[in-house]
Amino acid sequence: MYWASKQEITANSVNYPAENKNVVLNGIDYLQSQAPIGKFGGELVISTIGEGPKTFNPCNTKDSTSATMAEMMYDGLLSTDARTGMVVPQLAKSFEINGNEYLITLRKGIRWSDGKPITADDVIYTYKDIVFKGLGNTATRDAMMIKGELPQLEKIDEYTVKFSTPAPFAPFLRQLSYPIVPKHYFEPYSKKGESVFNSFLTPNTSPAEIVSSGAFCLKKYVAAQRVVFERNPNYYKINLDNKQLPYLDKVVYLIVGDTNNEILKFEAKETDMISLRGSNVARYKLKEPKSDYKIYNLGADTGTLFLVINLSNRKNQEGKWNVSPTKQSWFRNKNFRTAIDWAIDRNSMINNVAQGVAKPLFTAESLNSIYLNKNIKGHSVDLSKAKLCLNEGGFSLKNGNLYDSSGNRVEFDLYTNAGALERESVGVMIKEDLEKLGMKVNFKPIEFNTLVNKLSNTNDWDMAIMGLTGSPLEPHDGKNVWLSTGPLHLFNQRGQNSLNNGVFDWENELDEIFEDGALKLTYEERKLVYDRYQEIIYEQKPIIYLYSPIRIVALRQKFKNIYPTPLSGLVYNLDEIYIDRESE
C-alpha cells in the first residue's frame, strides 16, 4: 500500500522533446513545438470540482478554476519551462536582462483570435492601464511593488518594450507571465473604472465576442454543467510540420460538485482524466492492466500539511495574554518544539491517513520546489530523543505526566478546521504521539472561519494543524508568512501597532533573507539564501511540517504527447496533446 516508498507507480520515464524553438515562417515569428507530430481533431474532457469559473477575465481571477480557464485563453509575455521551472519566452520572442532593465522583444505578425495583430500597445495597455492601476486581482501589482514603487515601462517600437524596476528585484521576471490582454477589446471596459471592469467577462459573456491569444477560445459556457473551449485558429505555436497547433478541436471542462461525482463520471467514461486520492489509487492500480487508462505518478504536490505553534508573547488590545505566560515558556522553548518534532510519527500518518499516497515533509519549501533544500533529510520518529530534548528543556516526567520546571502540568489545545477529515485524523494521531511524552493535548476541531479568525486576528490559540499552498517556483511568494511583519506570520503574529515587538534573532535573520533573496538575481545565488531559510525553520521549528500528498492521475491511453513533470502536472501542454485513434 505504500506507493511512495516502494515506487510501485514509478515516475514515468519519458523522453522529453527538446525545448520550443523560434521559427520565422512567411514573416511571422512562430514558436515551434519539438514534440512528435500528431493528428488533428478530437476532444479532451476534463472535470473541475466546484461551481465552475466565476469569470473569464484573466486579470480578475481569484480562484484556481477561473485562473486555469483564463490561462487557456490568454498567454503572458514569459512562461515557465514545465520541467526545469526556468523562465522561457511565450508571447515574447526573447528577453534580455541588464541589471534592473528588462528588454522584451515581441513576436512579429502573430494575431489575436479575431485577426488583429498582437503588438507592444497591448503590452503597454495591459501593464499600465490594468496592472499598475490595480484593476482586478492585485496580486501581480503587489508582487511588482519594490519599496513602494512600481516599475517603469516604455515602448521602444511596435514590437519592443522595456521594463525598468526601481532596484534589481529577482521575483520581477516571473511576474511577466501575467496574461497580456487585447487593448481593442478590453479598453472600453477598463476605462469605465473598477466596478465595470470587475463584472466584465463574466461567464455569461457571449463566447463569440471574447478575443484571446492562447491555444483555445471559449466556445460555450453552460452554468453548473460545462465549459467548452475550441482551438484558436490564430495560435502562434506550430508543430515540426509547420502546421498551426493545437491538435485538439475541443477541450471540455465538466463542472462537478464533488470528488465522488468526479469518479463516477470517469468510470462511466464521460471524462478522460481524473486525480486519484487515498484508497482509490490502489483500486485503480489494480484495474489498470485491463483498462483503457494509464496511471501517472506526478510526485509530491505544492500542498503542505503542518503543525504550527503559537510563539506569541504579546497581550491583546484588552490587555489579556494571547498565550498564558506558563504556556509561553513552553512554546518559546526550542527544546520543547524539537521534542514534538521527534515524537511525531509521519510514516504512520502517511500510511493510515493518506493511504500511502504522500511523502514525509521536513522543509518549508514544498517537495517539488526548485528551491528545495535537499540537505535537510529529516528523520524518523524517535521517542527517546524527544524525551532527551524535554529533559534538556527542564521538563520532567512524573507518573507518566509531563511537568515543567515550575511544576505546571503540560497541557494545551490543538486546533484544526472541523470537517477536513484528513486534518482531523492527523490531529488525533498527533495527540496520541504527544501523549506518549506525557503531554495532555486537547484536540479541538473548530469551524474553519473561527480558526482563521484565531490565527489571523485574535491570536488566542496554542497549536494548530493547517495547510498552505506555496509556489514551487518563487519562495518570495511566502513573504507574508515568513517576514516578521507579515500579515500571515502565523507562529508569531504581531498586531499593526506592535510590529517590532519581541522578535527572535532567527526571525530577524529570516527578514534579512527574504529581503536579500529578492535582490539577488541569479538562481544559484538565490538558492544559497533560500537554503538557509529552510534550515532556520527546520532548526527552530515554529512550524513542524508533516507530509505532502502525492499526485496520482489517470488518463485514457489514447492521448499522446504526454510528458508528466512534478512541477507542472500531466496536461500542461494542451496544445501538443493529440489523440491516437488506433489505440482506442
Place this chain on the structure above:
Amino acid sequence: MNLFGYICKRIVQTIPLLVIVSLISFFIIRLSPVDPIAELRLNPSISQETLQKEIKRLNLDKPITIQYMSWAKSFVRGDLGFTTEGEKVSVKLKERILNTLLLTSVVIFMTWIVGIPLGIMSAYKKESSFDRILTILASIGMAVPSFFLAILMLIFAVKTGWFPVGGLTSYNFDDMSFFAKVFDISKHLVLPVIVLFTISLSGLQRQMRANMLEVLDSDYIKYARAKGLSEFKVVLKHALRNAVNPMITLMGFEFAGLLSGAALTEYVFQYPGLGRLILEAVMRSDINLVMASLMMGTIMLVVGNLLADILLMITDPRLRGKS
C-alpha cells in the same frame, strides 16, 4: 369584486410576513461565523490592501443593521444585488430557474396523474391485496431518504451505462440535432425524476387514500348508494368532489416546492438547478444570493396558498358563502 378584494387583502397581509422572514434569515446568516473572505485571508499572496478592498466591496465593514437596510432598499426596488463573486444575482437565478422548473414540473405532473387514481383505487378496494401491496410500496417509498435512492440510481447508471451520470445535457449537446437534443435531455431526466417521483408519489397516494376513505364512510355516500346510483357515479361524482378539497391545499404547497423542492436530489445528480446553487451559496455565506432565494421561496409559498384558497372557493360552496 368580492374575490378581487379578498386577493388584495391577502397580498397586503403578505408584506409583514416577508419583512419578518427577511429579517430573521438575514440576521441568522450574518451572525453565523461564516466569513465570506476566509479563504482569501489564508492565501499567502493576497495583500492586506486587497483584503481591505474586498471587505469594503462586500459591505462587511458596516454594522449589520445598515447592511440589512441597504439590502432591503435595493430589494424593494427590484434589484437583487450582486453575488460575492460580482455576478448579478438575477442572472445567476435565471440560469437555473428553467432547469429546476423542468425537473419539478415533470415530477409533479407525473405524481398527480398517477397518485390520485392510485389513491382512489386503494381506498375503494380497501384491505384488498391490491391495497396491501400499495401500502407496503408506499411505506418503502416514504421511508427511503431521497439522497440514498439517488446514490443507488447513480451506481445503477455507472454499472449499466444505460443512463448518463448526472447533469442535464451531454458535453456535445450543442452539436446535436433538435430531436437528439430532446432525447439527450430526457435521458438525463429519467433518473432524477424516478427518485423524486417515487418519494412524492408515496405521500400523495396515502393522502388521497385517507381522504377518500373518510368520504366513502360518510352518510351522504351511503345515501347515494341507497338511492341506487351506479358505483362509478358514487365514487367519481359524489365522493371524489368532496375528497379532493384537502388535495387542493396540498397543491398550494407543491407550488411552493416547484423552485426549491429538490435540492438534495439535485446535488447528488449534479443537476444544474436552483437547489444546488442555493446550497453552495449558503456554504460560503453569499448573502444576496441566499436572501434572493429565500424571498423567492416565501413568495412562492404565499402565492401557492393564495391560489389554493381561490381554487377552494370555487370548488367548495361553503367557503364561498362565508366570504
